[in-house]
Amino acid sequence: MKVINLSEQSSVVNQYMAEIRDKSYQKNRLLFRNNILRIGEMMAYEISKVLTYKTKTVTTPLGTIDIPQMKDDLLVATVLRAGLPFHEGFLRIFDHAHSAFVSAYRMYTNREHTEVGIHTEYIASPSAKGKTLVIVDPMLATGGSMVAAYEALLNTGKPAHVHIACVIGTPEGVEMLRQNVDEETTLWCAAIDPGMNKNKYIVPGFGDCGDLCYGEKL
Numbered sequence: 001m002k003v004i005n006l007s008e009q010s011s012v013v014n015q016y017m018a019e020i021r022d023k024s025y026q027k028n029r030l031l032f033r034n035n036i037l038r039i040g041e042m043m044a045y046e047i048s049k050v051l052t053y054k055t056k057t058v059t060t061p062l063g064t065i066d067i068p069q070m071k072d073d074l075l076v077a078t079v080l081r082a083g084l085p086f087h088e089g090f091l092r093i094f095d096h097a098h099s100a101f102v103s104a105y106r107m108y109t110n111r112e113h114t115e116v117g118i119h120t121e122y123i124a125s126p127s128a129k130g131k132t133l134v135i136v137d138p139m140l141a142t143g144g145s146m147v148a149a150y151e152a153l154l155n156t157g158k159p160a161h162v163h164i165a166c167v168i169g170t171p172e173g174v175e176m177l178r179q180n181v182d183e184e185t186t187l188w189c190a191a192i193d194p195g196m197n198k199n200k201y202i203v204p205g206f207g208d209c210g211d212l213c214y215g216e217k218l
Contacts, residue, residue: 077099
């Protein structure tokens, strides 16, 4: 599996990451969601550079011109609910893409909240067969929910290629993917942090993305 860490480059993405990590900035949900969306747009643009293209002749008011057009049949999938603004950012760039949604969430399996299990109960997706599948989820902590989403989506058909995109990941999450996804998969991260705390939250991270986007849940 190829791993691309955008924080290793100097770009405006690093500014967006600094803002969403700032606990004062996080008090405004609109600003937080907007930066998650903008990171999605930037990452989609980076992914667009490695897709396949074919030349198309375009007729202008004054003549014609040959311009490379994206050839891939894209399916952009996200994990509910935290993935929604990230997904929207991707759709703003890949505006002709198909969409898929997976409900895969983690549940603590012990009283101390130090052990995590993954529960998947809903999927809405067209067939992934032959498509370029892009799975977007802001957080790659243990990697369990991403693997669950990946497996659920592959049950709809074998894609031509898979890209996995996250805002922030951990070495443990990256290793989980290495062990469970096709070796030709590409992982894109805006940052990879050192690890997790005992409750399986990314450190230093930025907290619970779903809660920061939409409010706390029961």
